[in-house]
Amino acid sequence: MEHDRVRTRAWVLHPDLKSDRDRRDPGPALEEAVALAAALPDLDVIGSDVVRLAKAQPGHLFGSGKIEELDAKLKAADVELVLIDGPVTPVQQRNLEKAWKVKILDRTGLILEIFSDRARTREGVLQVEMAALSYQRTRLVRAWTHLERQRGGLGFVGGPGETQIEADRRAIDEQLVRLRRQLDKVVKTRELHRTARAKVPFPIVALVGYTNAGKSTLFNRLTGAEVMAKDMLFATLDPTMRRVQLPDGPEVILSDTVGFISDLPTELVAAFRATLEEVLAADLIVHVRDISHASTEEQAQDVEAILTSLGVDDSRARLEVWNKLDLLEEDPRAAMRTRADRDPDVFAISALTGEGLPALLAAVAEKLQGVRREERLHLAFSEGRKRAWLFEQDLVQSEEQTEDGFDITVLWTARQEAQFAAL
Ligand SMILES: Nc1nc2c(ncn2[C@@H]2O[C@H](COP(=O)(O)OP(=O)(O)OP(=O)(O)O)[C@@H](O)[C@H]2O)c(=O)[nH]1
Numbered sequence: 001m002e003h004d005r006v007r008t009r010a011w012v013l014h015p016d017l018k019s020d021r022d023r024r025d026p027g028p029a030l031e032e033a034v035a036l037a038a039a040l041p042d043l044d045v046i047g048s049d050v051v052r053l054a055k056a057q058p059g060h061l062f063g064s065g066k067i068e069e070l071d072a073k074l075k076a077a078d079v080e081l082v083l084i085d086g087p088v089t090p091v092q093q094r095n096l097e098k099a100w101k102v103k104i105l106d107r108t109g110l111i112l113e114i115f116s117d118r119a120r121t122r123e124g125v126l127q128v129e130m131a132a133l134s135y136q137r138t139r140l141v142r143a144w145t146h147l148e149r150q151r152g153g154l155g156f157v158g159g160p161g162e163t164q165i166e167a168d169r170r171a172i173d174e175q176l177v178r179l180r181r182q183l184d185k186v187v188k189t190r191e192l193h194r195t196a197r198a199k200v201p202f203p204i205v206a207l208v209g210y211t212n213a214g215k216s217t218l219f220n221r222l223t224g225a226e227v228m229a230k231d232m233l234f235a236t237l238d239p240t241m242r243r244v245q246l247p248d249g250p251e252v253i254l255s256d257t258v259g260f261i262s263d264l265p266t267e268l269v270a271a272f273r274a275t276l277e278e279v280l281a282a283d284l285i286v287h288v289r290d291i292s293h294a295s296t297e298e299q300a301q302d303v304e305a306i307l308t309s310l311g312v313d314d315s316r317a318r319l320e321v322w323n324k325l326d327l328l329e330e331d332p333r334a335a336m337r338t339r340a341d342r343d344p345d346v347f348a349i350s351a352l353t354g355e356g357l358p359a360l361l362a363a364v365a366e367k368l369q370g371v372r373r374e375e376r377l378h379l380a381f382s383e384g385r386k387r388a389w390l391f392e393q394d395l396v397q398s399e400e401q402t403e404d405g406f407d408i409t410v411l412w413t414a415r416q417e418a419q420f421a422a423l
């Protein structure tokens with residue numbers, strides 16, 4: 001007998017909606033949905049299908065013929081959970097659960113489950129809980145008319161259904177307020193850490209990118225750290241930071257972050273905003289892409305859109321990394337190198353074999369040089385503490401003593417200048 005946790009037999013469906021303007025290539029989309037499902041422990045993905053649809057049916061999402069056909073399949077495979085890779089309304093969910101006698105989870109629900117499984121820090125746990133509750137709250141509202149009918153109420157305002165929904169909603173709101181308070185406390189503690197970190201002289205370099213692009217592998221390779229790098233979506237959730245000495249360059253702080261994905265639930269973006277914004281307040285953003293992936297262009301666009309929504313604009317120093325070069329055949333690999341070479345801000349690499357890393361590191365050093373400006377300061381003798389800080393941070397290029405103090409030439413980033421001003 002097995003004594004490990006009960007495993008759930010799951011099936012993945014990707015609705016391919018003809019009416020969807022942002023329709024994704026169904027093959028890779030289904031593959032990604034299966035990988036998402038596999039990212040949850042205790043799930044066995046038995047099978048998967050793309051379901052072509054002219055448009056979503058309000059009641060059951062799929063047409064009746066399709067529902068019967070799938071019913072037979074699901075029964076034969078003894079499926080208990082169906083993951084639908086897209087939005088499913090509460091009404092559609094109920095109806096499909098009844099028709100197939102299975103549990104239904106939609107894409108947002110699945111991503112929330114994964115995040116909840118991965119969260120390690122107190123902050124991460126609280127953020128995921130808040131996101132899940134906010135999501136539940138929207139489902140309550142939309143389920144309302146349906147519940148009214150279920151309970152046989154007349155459906156006018158003030159009926160028994162509304163009272164129940166109102167009560168549920170209030171309970172969620174109260175819980176959200178409690179979580180928010182706890183989170184604020186955690187964030188305050190972290191701010192203390194951040195102030196400590198602000199004293200660190202090094203420029204900050206943030207690795208961002210689509211989930212599974214290879215950020216943690218690159219991070220590990222550059223820092224010698226053992227951050228979980230796995231062929232698993234959302235392996236990394238909480239940001240990790242490490243010091244790295246660039247060859248022929250400054251020491252920097254490298255940060256690894258949670259991966260992005262298309263249709264990232266808005267509740268999650270909202271919940272993780274504070275953490276992400278802090279990470280993204282870096283001096284240099286390095287966008288890591290899996291260049292061997294069939295949907296690499298779409299993934300890059302999704303990442304760009306999320307970065308923009310988080311307030312990272314074109315003014316920020318940026319590099320793009322085309323990772324997993326080793327997975328390409330020889331000819332496309334050579335072509336990719338040539339294409340990357342044409343753009344001074346693009347680097348083709350393999351985090352696995354180490355190919356292309358020296359050039360990338362040199363570019364990081366050079367970019368950081370670019371974001372640093374030279375400035376002349378005059379400090380009075382009484383400002384010894386400030387002067388000491390500049391030396392501690394290794395920002396001083398040259399110094400001359402004058403009658404009333406020091407003329408100092410510094411080389412610093414805007415972030416370092418702001419730190420100096422706050423002293
Ligand atoms: N062949 C090859 N595989 C790579 C390379 N870089 C990363 N991988 C693999 O890709 C998978 C994902 O790598 P991770 O480093 O965990 O990706 P990530 O971007 O940190 O993913 P999340 O934390 O989920 O956002 C792992 O199986 C890695 O071994 C590479 O250059 N070549």
Ligand SMILES: [Mg+2]
Nearest residue numbers: 215216235236
């Ligand atoms: Mg990672």
